[in-house]
């Protein structure tokens with residue numbers, strides 16, 4: 001490989017935790033197996049568990065290896081784990097940080113030290129202070145913050161302020177794994193690298209936009225976390241809003257530095273604030289209810305029987321700018337829905353001339369389960385006359401473009417190693433997203449109206465269908 005790979009020391013806090021075992025280490029393995037990690041790059045797992053490197057590697061062997069999804073071979077795995085060491089570090093114990101600094105500095109890899117905080121955000125402030133005390137916050141250090149970054153605007157601001165006491169914004173990498181999805185990033189070349197999309201990508205041609213993340217799974221074993229969180233915080237404030245920003249933003253001046261983040265920020269600023277009356281009229285919250293053999297949300301483990309936490313939310317949003325004014329953006333996400341999908345749908349306006357009525361075009365950009373871009377195009381039906389029928393022009397990215405498609409976390413980890421900030425949330429973006437969802441949270445906190453219900457494994461509540469119907473629109477599954 002001719003490309004120079006950046007050397008790195010990656011320190012993972014919370015190394016025995018679920019995210020490290022299920023995602024971070026398997027994804028680092030995948031990068032290693034693909035020859036995309038510098039041969040000298042080292043991973044240092046740290047946590048409170050009283051383990052040594054040998055003990056940690058046993059845990060990695062039993063809990064992490066099974067999560068490798070691509071390119072597994074025992075030989076490559078053996079060479080991968082040679083990169084890994086372990087050190088017991090209690091975030092609250094300053095003397096542990098002296099040992100940590102010694103370990104990191106002993107290697108004299110001045111190029112690039114990455115600190116990945118895969119712990120609860122309540123530990124972030126203390127961890128940053130202790131890192132700074134031992135000099136692990138210099139310009140060669142990057143800090144990665146795992147979500148959830150707060151539970152509302154205030155707590156998110158507090159976390160960011162704490163971290164900012166010790167790290168410059170340019171050193172901070174806030175994870176939203178949706179930004180690591182290839183097909184979300186693909187929106188940039190799709191829109192700005194092909195002449196025929198951008199001219200119609202605006203209010204003159206687009207009637208409405210839909211952004212959906214639907215999951216088939218319920219809350220599984222995460223009842224306690226989920227009940228304190230809900231779909232708005234878990235999915236809308238971050239992933240859905242990121243999809244919205246990529247869909248709606250203007251062309252960035254370049255793909256480097258902060259240019260993309262600047263454009264996303266402009267979208268966030270243009271998002272019309274929701275009044276409490278808007279929330280009543282244009283936001284639907286719902287919980288899944290028992291259906292066939294599937295339990296309802298209120299019967300799930302660790303969920304209180306009187307919980308009002310939403311497992312589904314649908315929102316009609318508007319973007320108050322030149323390009324989008326008046327175009328509804330319908331956003332929705334839910335657990336236990338009829339399918340697993342993440343997609344962006346542009347519904348185009350009716351053809352203004354009368355030759356072919358009822359032929360609205362549609363573009364569907366699917367992030368998962370398959371990465372596809374499909375346009376509904378009307379074509380002549382064979383035979384006499386000029387009847388037209390709807391056909392589909394579709395590109396399956398995995399088939400059309402050769403090459404390994406990395407998992408989102410792998411891609412993001414490589415971006416951190418290389419020091420590219422584009423695919424991470426800047427502080428102002430994150431806080432603007434919280435600011436926008438706050439009126440929804442405040443309205444719900446005061447509302448006496450319970451969430452709607454939707455049958456497990458359905459496409460959501462009737463109320464969400466009505467939300468679109470009153471504008472003469474319909475969700476994708478209800479369209480012809």
Ligand code: BG6
Pocket residue numbers: 215234342
């Ligand atoms: C996470 C949420 O951020 O995203 C989970 O906390 C959710 O509740 C997950 O299941 C969905 O990610 P993906 O990549 O499977 O769509």
